[in-house]
Amino acid sequence: MKLRLILRSVLFGIPVGITLFDSVGYVARVEGISMQPSLNPNCDEVDYVFLNRWAVRTYNIGRGEIISLISPKDPDQKIIKRVVGIEGDVIKTLGYKKPYVTIPEGHCWVEGDHTGHSLDSNSFGPISVGLVTAKASHIVWPPHRWQNLKHDIPEGRKPLGLK
Incomplete structure (x- = not known):
């Protein structure tokens, strides 16, 4: 009887868990220096961020x-970057x-x-919003880095015509 209850819980829990991860979000480890200083500012430790999949279901990216x-460049790899320009913007590129x-x-x-330490649109050009899988909203680990992620574009990288 106890085994049947455990089996039923597992058979119900796995699909629910997969659905939540697939449609709501999950926590992911961010590796590398391309997003410094926003993420991984100290090379001795890495940040873990909450990736909100629900927020991109309508492809509304700002x-x-x-x-x-x-x-x-590699469909088997997921990368994390900041949106500098959206459709219609004119961008001054870097290389x-x-x-x-x-x-x-x-x-x-x-x-x-x-800048200069990232494989991004300056290498491969504008990206289709269909490639976007999630928005990073919070740093969740390590505890001393808990914070909402700011939506600031670095100085000098704003699209032409925006102040």
Whole structure:
């Protein structure tokens, strides 16, 4: 009887858990220096962030938000970057094949906060919002770093015409 109850709980709990992770969100480890100083400011420890999948279900992505996306260079890899420009914005690039890019419909421009140490839109161009998997909303670990993530675009990286 006890085994039947445990088995029933597991068979019910696994699909519910998968559904929550798949549609609501999950905690992920952020590795690397590309988002310093916002994430992983100290190379001795890594940040864990809450990735909100529910927030991107309508593909409503705003400037300054930190997002998780499927890498356009390697579909098996997820990367985390800041949205610098959205469709219609004109971006002054940093080493991209064109000095200025107008972001096409259904795309955005993403960059790491650690300029020059990031594989981002300056390498692969505007990314389709369909590659976005979640928005990073909070640092949840380590405890001394608990905080909401700010939606600020680094100085000098705002789209042309925005103050």
